[in-house]
Amino acid sequence: MAEIGHYALILALAVAIAQGVLPVLGYWRGDQRLLGIGVSGAQTQFALVVLAYAALSLAFVDNDFSLTYVASNSHSQLPLIYRLSAVWGAHEGSLLMWLLMLTGWGFAVSLSSRRLPPDIAALVLATMGAISVGFLLFMLATSNPFERQFPVPAEGRDLNPLLQDPGLIIHPPMLYMGYVGFSVAFSFAMAALITGKLDLAWARWTRPWTTTAWLFLTMGITLGSWWAYNELGWGGWWFWDPVENASFMPWLVGTALIHSLAVTEKRGVLKSWTVLLAILAFALSLLGTFLVRSGVLVSVHAFATDPARGVFILAFLTIVLGAALLLYAWRAPRLVSDGAVQLVSREGLLLLNNVFLVAAAAAVLIGTLYPLVIDALGLGKISVGPPYFNAIFLPLMVPLAVLVGLSARIGWKRAKLGEALWSLRWVALTTLIAAVLLPYVLERSFAWLAIAGTALSVWLMIGALLDVTHRVRSRRDRWQGLRSIPAATWGMTLAHFGLGVWTLGVTYAGLFSVEKDVRLGPGQSAEIGAYTFTFQGTEHREGANYQSDLGTVFVERSGQPIATLNPEKRLYPSQRSVMTESAVDHNPRRDLYVALGEPIGDADWALRLYYKPFMRMVWFGGVLMFFGGILAASDRRYRLERSALNAPVTSAQTAAT
Amino acid sequence: MLRFAIPVVVLLGLLALLGIGLRLDPREVPSPLIGKMAPAFDLPNLDGSARITPLDLQGRPVLVNFFASWCAGCQVEHPVLMKLAREYGVEIVGIDYKDTREAAEQWLARHGNPYRIIVADALGQAGLDWGVYGVPETFVLSADGRVVYKQIGPMTDAAWRDKIAPLLAQGSASR
Numbered sequence: 148m149a150e151i152g153h154y155a156l157i158l159a160l161a162v163a164i165a166q167g168v169l170p171v172l173g174y175w176r177g178d179q180r181l182l183g184i185g186v187s188g189a190q191t192q193f194a195l196v197v198l199a200y201a202a203l204s205l206a207f208v209d210n211d212f213s214l215t216y217v218a219s220n221s222h223s224q225l226p227l228i229y230r231l232s233a234v235w236g237a238h239e240g241s242l243l244m245w246l247l248m249l250t251g252w253g254f255a256v257s258l259s260s261r262r263l264p265p266d267i268a269a270l271v272l273a274t275m276g277a278i279s280v281g282f283l284l285f286m287l288a289t290s291n292p293f294e295r296q297f298p299v300p301a302e303g304r305d306l307n308p309l310l311q312d313p314g315l316i317i318h319p320p321m322l323y324m325g326y327v328g329f330s331v332a333f334s335f336a337m338a339a340l341i342t343g344k345l346d347l348a349w350a351r352w353t354r355p356w357t358t359t360a361w362l363f364l365t366m367g368i369t370l371g372s373w374w375a376y377n378e379l380g381w382g383g384w385w386f387w388d389p390v391e392n393a394s395f396m397p398w399l400v401g402t403a404l405i406h407s408l409a410v411t412e413k414r415g416v417l418k419s420w421t422v423l424l425a426i427l428a429f430a431l432s433l434l435g436t437f438l439v440r441s442g443v444l445v446s447v448h449a450f451a452t453d454p455a456r457g458v459f460i461l462a463f464l465t466i467v468l469g470a471a472l473l474l475y476a477w478r479a480p481r482l483v484s485d486g487a488v489q490l491v492s493r494e495g496l497l498l499l500n501n502v503f504l505v506a507a508a509a510a511v512l513i514g515t516l517y518p519l520v521i522d523a524l525g526l527g528k529i530s531v532g533p534p535y536f537n538a539i540f541l542p543l544m545v546p547l548a549v550l551v552g553l554s555a556r557i558g559w560k561r562a563k564l565g566e567a568l569w570s571l572r573w574v575a576l577t578t579l580i581a582a583v584l585l586p587y588v589l590e591r592s593f594a595w596l597a598i599a600g601t602a603l604s605v606w607l608m609i610g611a612l613l614d615v616t617h618r619v620r621s622r623r624d625r626w627q628g629l630r631s632i633p634a635a636t637w638g639m640t641l642a643h644f645g646l647g648v649w650t651l652g653v654t655y656a657g658l659f660s661v662e663k664d665v666r667l668g669p670g671q672s673a674e675i676g677a678y679t680f681t682f683q684g685t686e687h688r689e690g691a692n693y694q695s696d697l698g699t700v701f702v703e704r705s706g707q708p709i710a711t712l713n714p715e716k717r718l719y720p721s722q723r724s725v726m727t728e729s730a731v732d733h734n735p736r737r738d739l740y741v742a743l744g745e746p747i748g749d750a751d752w753a754l755r756l757y758y759k760p761f762m763r764m765v766w767f768g769g770v771l772m773f774f775g776g777i778l779a780a781s782d783r784r785y786r787l788e789r790s791a792l793n794a795p796v797t798s799a800q801t802a803a804t
Numbered sequence: 805m806l807r808f809a810i811p812v813v814v815l816l817g818l819l820a821l822l823g824i825g826l827r828l829d830p831r832e833v834p835s836p837l838i839g840k841m842a843p844a845f846d847l848p849n850l851d852g853s854a855r856i857t858p859l860d861l862q863g864r865p866v867l868v869n870f871f872a873s874w875c876a877g878c879q880v881e882h883p884v885l886m887k888l889a890r891e892y893g894v895e896i897v898g899i900d901y902k903d904t905r906e907a908a909e910q911w912l913a914r915h916g917n918p919y920r921i922i923v924a925d926a927l928g929q930a931g932l933d934w935g936v937y938g939v940p941e942t943f944v945l946s947a948d949g950r951v952v953y954k955q956i957g958p959m960t961d962a963a964w965r966d967k968i969a970p971l972l973a974q975g976s977a978s979r
Contacts, residue, residue: 423811430815437822457826465819472812479808516821523824725879745874747907753874 152202166276328360362776393435552610600654638779649768
């Protein structure tokens with residue numbers, strides 16, 4: 148069965164080469180039949196990769212330890228669900244998943260290609276085919292998951308226990324969907340550069356694909372953060388680790404791209420900038436892959452690394468990005484904007500938003516690569532930690548938050564700043580009052596950082612709603628007004644509101660968290676604020692493929708019982724590794740978090756206790772952005788047939804950003 | 805329209821950097837101590853019955869291993885250290901870094917004790933002087949008390965075989 152998977156990959160490579168080359172030839176010669184190979188190629192290639200993926204999954208289900216990859220990452224005692232998710236548990240399989248998603252996106256584009264002109268569709272699919280040639284070669288040459296080994300081991304080495312967690316089942320696929328999804332925007336950008344056509348229709352084709360990739364990336368990052376919090380037992384939710392940064396940089400640039408596409412669609416300006424962002428978003432996705440898998444940076448996520456892989460990805464980066472940016476340097480000057488941008492206008496503010504987002508991405512990139520630069524220059528080894536990132540990144544987020552509220556009240560083309568500001572006076576006043584009161588009411592604090600954070604968060608949340616309220620008020624029949632609001636506007640509102648919720652979470656969890664390391668024996672207790680944590684001791688448990696010490700901690704608040712927490716320490720004998728399963732009692736207002744440290748003496752344990760206000764809001768904000776993305780991508784106007792596309796659009800349809 | 809070529813130039817710089825980065829190992833942190841005498845300390849042993857100074861480590865090559873009961877990497881390297889001590893008779897001196905006596909004793913009771921001498925560095929002073937980034941770290945000292953090698957992170961079979969065993973063989977030969 149494994150050989151079928153291997154053959155399927157080789158066939159897929161042949162198909163990908165045809166898909167990458169022939170449509171371009173067809174475009175050059177004006178040959179419709181060759182253009183059509185884009186669509187059929189994308190579909191065949193997807194089917195072949197699905198086959199390969201199914202073959203590998205089957206090998207995991209059957210515990211076929213003759214495959215080196217299966218033997219290294221599975222175990223006969225591993226529960227079935229984790230055997231299925233173990234497929235993407237390490238380098239080779241996760242590349243196959245990358246490829247599955249890449250061809251899946253290609254397949255999706257090929258299905259909707261009826262709505263595109265044949266030459267655009269063919270060039271987009273050819274670009275995606277070319278990208279997949281690179282990944283297929285990479286897999287077949289350096290990272291083949293179907294490699295057999297002899298003698299066949301009797302037992303597998305088991306999946307890394309860190310990855311045996313429900314969060315890890317969905318986190319990587321979501322993240323990869325996001326990373327790979329930017330290849331579609333990238334391919335559209337290539338098509339625009341080659342044909343020299345970048346109009347309203349192009350922006351409208353590209354937007355839903357970009358938004359969809361972005362929403363998956365958003366969810367992937369959110370899940371990753373939630374998993375790190377639950378599973379790693381460090382009590383943090385973001386560590387500025389190189390691998391986290393690798394997913395965050397494309398997200399920042401992707402967010403900028405979404406906004407600049409809105410400007411390009413509505414006003415026909417910023418064309419070459421939009422194209423550049425589309426290239427950069429995918430470039431950063433590829434760079435992330437390189438950083439994670441080549442071992443140039445130290446990270447908690449490090450995949451098994453191999454210099455040959457690093458060289459290959461570097462060569463691949465050079466070819467793909469070199470070609471794309473050369474094409475850009477050559478063709479982008481032809482993408483003429485249909486007008487100029489005034490700073491005081493919605494597009495002006497969106498351009499400002501882009502500047503801040505890209506600057507933030509650049510700051511993260513510099514921080515991530517800085518240790519490498521210093522090392523390359525022979526100046527020593529250093530590591531750049533959270534202090535740098537927090538000091539650089541957070542100030543860049545402040546103007547972004549301010550812009551959200553402001554841009555809701557500023558019109559396209561040309562607007563009067565004074566009028567807009569005046570119309571925001573009640574919002575500003577409400578924000579100020581809330582900002583002074585909330586930190587005191589919630590945490591008895593007048594800290595200026597808390598006030599500033601609350602102000603931004605409230606401003607964002609109210610500002611997000613302004614577009615909707617304005618549209619409702621401008622109609623005589625309010626109900627009609629509400630119903631006429633397009634899905635894209637609802638999506639934007641939800642995503643911006645989510646950003647406000649996220650800001651609230653970051654502010655309070657960041658400023659008012661309390662952390663305590665204590666040594667407790669059975670029956671002893673420790674206090675954080677009004678909460679009393681009483682340790683009841685631990686008992687020994689046998690899990691499916693692990694042994695554990697299960698602790699019990701009663702939590703009371705002013706004498707009232709609130710929760711019983713069961714933090715756990717697991718030993719996975721097959722990998723000789725110890726895992727900490729923290730226990731959390733949460734509600735929207737606060738998290739109470741207990742992690743089991745080491746045993747001390749006969750029955751005493753080191754315990755780590757946390758109180759984290761509004762912790763859930765950090766992820767809830769991400770989830771809101773995710774659903775906002777879904778709403779925005781589902782907007783009716785993206786599904787119009789080709790004939791209707793270049794017809795004039797009503798203001799209700801386009802005004803959404 | 806040269807400005808449209810800026811991205812490609814930036815890319816070239818970045819690719820060059822990444823290319824150099826590939827040849828470097830981020831885990832290899834050079835120690836300024838290599839070739840110098842082991843930094844001084846005067847600390848009690850784990851049960852508090854004697855005081856240990858670098859003079860006690862001279863006269864034969866030893867491994868000095870910074871460990872702690874709270875350190876996960878130490879559990880990873882522990883079987884390797886046990887093997888070195890038992891099968892190859894290597895003398896390993898443990899420095900119990902920022903730890904308590906009870907915790908360390910319990911940890912050693914559970915996992916086994918590969919150490920000939922254990923120094924209690926409860927406050928981490930010796931760790932500071934020796935330039936310890938994080939436990940576990942292992943120093944190889946020659947018979948005359950000089951630092952000849954530093955292993956960052958868990959001791960591995962490969963590091964023993966390729967780096968440390970040859971150094972020790974040289975050390976005993978020259979003596």
